[in-house]
Amino acid sequence: MTNKETIIELKDVWKTYKMGAVEVHALRGISLKVKRGEFLAIMGPSGSGKSTAMNMVGCLDVPSKGNIYLLDKDIAKMSESELAKVRGKKIGFIFQTFNLINTLTARENITLPMVFQDYPKEERRKRAEDLLKMVELDNRMGHKPSELSGGQQQRIAIARALANEPEVILADEPTGNLDSSTGERVMDFLTKLHKEKGTTIVMVTHDLKTARHADRIEFLKDGQIVPEKEAFT
Amino acid sequence: MFLDYLRLSVNNLTRRKLRSWLTMIGIFIGIAAVVALIGLGEGLRSAISSQFDMLSPDIITIQAGGLAAFGPPGSTVSTPLSNDLVKELEKISDAEYVISRSISSGYAKFNDRIAIGMAGSMPNGDKRAIVEDMVGIEAEFGRLLKDGDQYKIVVGNNFMKDDIFGKPVQVGNRIMIQDKYFEVVGIAKKLGNFMLDGVVLMNEDVQKELFNEGDDVSLIVVKARKNVNMELLKESIEKVMRKERDVKVGKEDFSVELAINTLETLNSTLFAVQLFVYIIASISLIVGGIGITNTMYTSVLEKTKDIGVMKAIGAKNRDIFVLFLLESGLLGMAGGLIGIIVGVAMAKGMAFIGSMQLGSDLIRADISFALAFGSLAFSFIIGCVAGITPAIRAAKMHPVDALRFAK
Numbered sequence: 192m193t194n195k196e197t198i199i200e201l202k203d204v205w206k207t208y209k210m211g212a213v214e215v216h217a218l219r220g221i222s223l224k225v226k227r228g229e230f231l232a233i234m235g236p237s238g239s240g241k242s243t244a245m246n247m248v249g250c251l252d253v254p255s256k257g258n259i260y261l262l263d264k265d266i267a268k269m270s271e272s273e274l275a276k277v278r279g280k281k282i283g284f285i286f287q288t289f290n291l292i293n294t295l296t297a298r299e300n301i302t303l304p305m306v307f308q309d310y311p312k313e314e315r316r317k318r319a320e321d322l323l324k325m326v327e328l329d330n331r332m333g334h335k336p337s338e339l340s341g342g343q344q345q346r347i348a349i350a351r352a353l354a355n356e357p358e359v360i361l362a363d364e365p366t367g368n369l370d371s372s373t374g375e376r377v378m379d380f381l382t383k384l385h386k387e388k389g390t391t392i393v394m395v396t397h398d399l400k401t402a403r404h405a406d407r408i409e410f411l412k413d414g415q416i417v418p419e420k421e422a423f424t
Numbered sequence: 425m426f427l428d429y430l431r432l433s434v435n436n437l438t439r440r441k442l443r444s445w446l447t448m449i450g451i452f453i454g455i456a457a458v459v460a461l462i463g464l465g466e467g468l469r470s471a472i473s474s475q476f477d478m479l480s481p482d483i484i485t486i487q488a489g490g491l492a493a494f495g496p497p498g499s500t501v502s503t504p505l506s507n508d509l510v511k512e513l514e515k516i517s518d519a520e521y522v523i524s525r526s527i528s529s530g531y532a533k534f535n536d537r538i539a540i541g542m543a544g545s546m547p548n549g550d551k552r553a554i555v556e557d558m559v560g561i562e563a564e565f566g567r568l569l570k571d572g573d574q575y576k577i578v579v580g581n582n583f584m585k586d587d588i589f590g591k592p593v594q595v596g597n598r599i600m601i602q603d604k605y606f607e608v609v610g611i612a613k614k615l616g617n618f619m620l621d622g623v624v625l626m627n628e629d630v631q632k633e634l635f636n637e638g639d640d641v642s643l644i645v646v647k648a649r650k651n652v653n654m655e656l657l658k659e660s661i662e663k664v665m666r667k668e669r670d671v672k673v674g675k676e677d678f679s680v681e682l683a684i685n686t687l688e689t690l691n692s693t694l695f696a697v698q699l700f701v702y703i704i705a706s707i708s709l710i711v712g713g714i715g716i717t718n719t720m721y722t723s724v725l726e727k728t729k730d731i732g733v734m735k736a737i738g739a740k741n742r743d744i745f746v747l748f749l750l751e752s753g754l755l756g757m758a759g760g761l762i763g764i765i766v767g768v769a770m771a772k773g774m775a776f777i778g779s780m781q782l783g784s785d786l787i788r789a790d791i792s793f794a795l796a797f798g799s800l801a802f803s804f805i806i807g808c809v810a811g812i813t814p815a816i817r818a819a820k821m822h823p824v825d826a827l828r829f830a831k
C-alpha cells in the first residue's frame with residue numbers, strides 16, 4: 192500500500208471562520224495522505240471539522256492556511272473554473288442528504304455532471320443507463336427523487352458521483368440519513384466499487400460499524416487528527 | 425450544450441408557481457400594446473394614405489365651416505359655399521381650374537330595400553376629366569358619365585357586393601333615388617376608399633335639381649397651374665374668400681386646405697397618439713422587467729442548495745450564470761408570447777369594430793411576421809437584462825455556503 196501513488200495530500204491545513212470578532216478554528220493543522228485505491232474513513236464527534244476537511248479535499252473550499260494537493264496540484268493556486276473542472280472530472284460527491292435535483296428525473300440527475308463536462312449526448316445516455324443498471328435502479332430512471340425512497344435516492348447519488356469516472360469518491364455520512372439495513376445496502380455498493388473497480392473512497396461517518404468497511408480510519412477532534420482512544424473522550 | 429441548458433431552464437420555468445407568472449403581466453401588457461399599436465398604426469397609416477391618394481399636391485380644397493372641418497362635407501351648420509365663388513376664384517391667375525362639387529346624402533331604393541348613402545356631383549365640360557383624374561375613377565363595368573346624361577348614374581364598387589341592397593347592382597339596373605328612377609350606366613373600379621367606393625355619381629345639373637340645392641355647393645376644388653407656389657395660392661384664395669364672405673382675418677367661416685397638409689396633420693396626430701402609447705408600453709415593460717428581476721432573485725434563493733449541488737458536481741460559475749440568464753430570458757419571452765397573442769387579438773378586434781362602424785375595411789391590422797418575431801426577441805432580451813444581476817448572484821455563490829443552505 193505504501194508504495195502507491197498519493198492522490199490527495201493535506202499539509203498543515205487550517206480553516207478559520209471569522210464570526211464577527213470571534214475566530215472559529217474548524218481545522219487546526221491537519222496533515223493527511225490518501226493513496227490511490229484506498230478506502231479511508233474519517234470519524235469524529237460532531238463539530239470536529241470532518242465536513243470542513245471533506246469540502247476542501249473536494250475543492251469546494253480553500254484552506255485559510257496550509258496546502259492541499261490533488262494529484263500533486265495545489266488547489267489554492269487554481270482558478271474558479273479549474274476548480275470546477277476538477278470537481279466535475281476528478282471528484283464524485285455523495286452527501287448525507289442525497290442532494291439530488293428535485294425537478295429532474297433519476298436519469299437526468301445522473302446525466303447532469305456529464306452535461307457540465309460537455310459529453311456527447313449519445314455517450315451520456317449510454318453511460319447513464321449503465322450506471323442505473325449498476326445501482327440496480329434501471330427500472331426507476333424516469334422517476335423524480337420525491338418518488339424514490341431514501342436508499343434509492345442515495346444509490347442514484349452514487350451513480351451520479353461515478354458519472355465522470357472520478358479519481359476519488361468523497362462521501363460525507365452517506366448512510367447518515369438511512370436506517371441500518373438500507374445503509375448496509377448503500378455500503379455494499381461502495382465496498383463493491385472499491386473492491387472490484389479499485390475506486391479511491393474517502394468517507395466521513397459517525398458509525399463505527401460503517402467505518403469498518405474502510406481499509407483505514409482516521410480520527411478527528413477539535414480540528415485535529417488524534418489517536419482513536421482520544422477521539423471520543 | 426446550449427440545448428441542454430435550454431432544457432434545464434425550460435424545466436425550471438415550467439415548475440414555477442403562479443405567483444411568479446403574475447410578474448410577467450408588465451411584459452405582457454407592454455408587448456400587447458406595442459404589437460397592437462404597430463399593427464394597427466401601420467394599417468391605419470396605409471389606410472389614411474390611400475384615402476388621400478386622390479389628392480395630388482396641386483390641389484386646394486375649400487369647405488364651409490371654421491378650421492379644418494373634417495366631418496362629412498356639407499354637414500357643418502355654417503353658411504354653405506355658393507357657386508358664385510367659382511367665378512371670383514377663377515380670377516386668380518395661378519388657379520388653372522376652379523371646380524365646385526356637391527355631395528348630398530339621400531336614400532336609394534333597389535331590390536325592395538332602402539339604403540342611405542351619398543351622391544357626388546360630376547361637373548360638365550372639360551372639368552369632368554379633371555375630376556375623374558383627380559379622384560382616379562375608372563369604369564370596371566359599363567362607362568363613366570358624360571355631358572347630357574340625364575337620370576343616369578355611375579355607382580361605386582361597393583355596390584357590387586350584396587350588403588347594400590341584398591343583391592349586387594349591375595349595369596342596366598334601375599335604382600330609385602329620392603323618388604326618381606336612375607339607370608346604372610357604369611360601376612367604378614375599387615378605389616380602396618370607403619367614401620368613394622360607396623358613392624353614387626350623377627351629373628351636377630341633375631343632382632342640383634334632385635336635391636334642390638340652388639346655388640349651394642359642398643366644396644370647391646382649386647387645381648393650380650404648373651410650378652405655382654401653393655402657399656401663396658392658398659393665401660390668395662383666402663383673401664378672395666374673406667372678401668366674398670365678408671369676414672375678418674381669424675374669423676373665417678371656411679377652410680382652405682392643401683391636400684398634403686391635411687395628410688400631414690393627420691399623420692402627426694396619429695404619431696402623437698402612437699408616441700403616447702409607446703411611453704405607456706415602455707413603462708409597463710420596465711415594470712415588467714423589474715418584476716422579472718424580483719422573481720429571479722426569489723428563484724435564486726429557492727434554488728440555493730441546487731446551485732451548491734451543481735457546483736459540487738462540476739458546474740462552473742459561467743454555467744450557473746447561463747442557466748439563470750436563460751430562465752429569465754425565457755420568462756420574458758413567455759410574457760412576450762402572451763402579449764403578442766393578446767396584441768394581435770386586440771388589433772384584429774379593433775379593426776373589426778372599425779370596419780363594422782365604417783362599413784369598410786379602412787382600418788386593417790397589419791401584423792407582420794417580423795413584428796411578431798421582433799417582439800418575441802425583444803421580450804427575451806428584456807428578460808435577459810432583468811435577469812443579469814440575479815444570475816450573477818447565483819453564479820458567485822460560494823459552493824459550501826450554498827450546500828449548507830437549508831430549504
Ligand SMILES: Nc1ncnc2c1ncn2[C@@H]1O[C@H](COP(=O)(O)OP(=O)(O)OP(=O)(O)O)[C@@H](O)[C@H]1O
Nearest residue numbers: 208210215216217236237238239240241242243244
Ligand atoms: N460557514 C461557517 N461559518 C462558521 N463556522 C463554521 C462554518 N462552517 C463550519 N463551521 C464550524 O466549523 C466547525 C466544524 O464544522 P464541520 O461541519 O466540519 O463539522 P463536522 O465534523 O462535519 O460535524 P457533523 O458531524 O455534525 O457534521 C464547527 O464548529 C462549525 O460550527
Ligand SMILES: [Mg+2]
Nearest residue numbers: 241242243363
Ligand atoms: Mg459534517
